[in-house]
Amino acid sequence: MKATATAHPIEGLVKYHGMRDPDLRLPYHDSISVCTAPSRTITTVEFGGDEDVYVVDGDRVDGRGAERIDAVVDHVRDRAGIETGVRLESENSFQSNVGFGSSSSGFAAAATALCAAADLDLSLPEISTVARRGSASAARAVTGAFSHLRAGLNDADCRSERIETDLEDDLRIVAGLVPSYKETEQAHEEAADSHMFQARMAHIHGQIAEMRDALRVADFDRVFELAEHDSLSLAATTMTGPAGWVYWQPRTIAIFNAVRALRDEGVPVFFSTDTGASVYVNTLEEHVDRVESAVADCGVETRVWEVGGPAEVRPESDALF
Structure with missing residues (x-):
């Protein structure tokens, strides 16, 4: 067993x-x-x-x-x-x-x-x-x-x-590591206490439908523009809860600005955050080197990730004990 x-x-x-x-x-x-x-x-x-x-x-x-x-x-x-x-x-x-x-x-x-x-x-x-x-x-x-x-x-x-x-094959995710410890459970517990929560609930179902449709036709710009906007919506909700959670740090904002500057230059790139200071920067394979360099210039460690598959059972030889 x-x-x-x-x-x-x-x-x-x-x-x-x-x-x-x-x-x-x-x-x-x-x-x-x-x-x-x-x-x-x-x-x-x-x-x-x-x-x-x-x-x-x-x-x-x-x-x-x-x-x-x-x-x-x-x-x-x-x-x-x-x-x-x-x-x-x-x-x-x-x-x-x-x-x-x-x-x-x-x-x-x-x-x-x-x-x-x-x-x-x-x-x-x-x-x-x-x-x-x-x-x-x-x-x-x-x-x-x-x-x-x-x-x-x-x-x-x-x-x-x-x-x-x-989109599974072409997506590249440049992770900008902003080391700031975060805790999400209390933010989830007080979510409904934010005056922004009902506003989020009012638009989230339409956003889900938009995201599924954009994924179906593999529209990169539409998918990750939606993800970027959702990150801002989430932050507005967490920041206006009773504890006033503010996860972003100065280097988080620096990455946002670098992404927007690249986009102004025609690079397909969008940022995304969860409840934390670190940033996911979404782009396509042909642009990943330029995007990683711009993120690193913000003074953060970077990783380049691809799309991962489902959870899987591994052979006995991989066991930790």
Whole structure:
């Protein structure tokens, strides 16, 4: 009863914000994202023993972090009729808690490994409902590439599906790392308290429809202009909540300005952020060197990513223990 799985983190394109049900992590509205590779999380789990042990990047997880993992583990145990403890170890190939989606790949890899170790024969959309109990964005990391998590009040409705698009091969994502620790859970908890939240809810359904249509016809400019505008909408909502979250840092704004300058020169490029200071800069393969140079000139570390696929079970030789 042991298995290893990997998953790629997500860049939110139309991002979810706030949870209708914080226990099942049911979001208020639909969301769409794209997975980034080769950044990944690898997780090994094994059932057996008397206690649960969770280790992420070499550190024992406790407190709220362990409670979130418990939600996924307990759901799998209930479905499989398992009564033993579990050992779970996870490693990220990229820096976590800086706005690059580590919780999405973390819970996607954990859910996939747990379901395999428990011998549950589930489809990727079904596994996405397991991962969602740890992080709603993890549902989309399970199905991979461009994926759509639908809102709903149950697992039959609130699950992720992959969106087929010809943009998968051409997209390049220049990641501008702005190291500023961020925490998203409280922002989700207070989402509905922002006076901007109802304005966001009023337009989000139309934005989802626009995004799906733009992906269907592989319209790069339309897809990532929508993603850029959604980043600004999300920031307006988080900044006007009770805690007044302001995630962006001076170098975040510098990257925004560099992207807009490149666009004025005719380069197809758009920025996007999740709840964090780091920036995703979306462009096409033929322009990626120029775009990466401009982002690096803002005084940040850069990575160049491509579109990542779905979560997958790995061979025994990849196990972390």
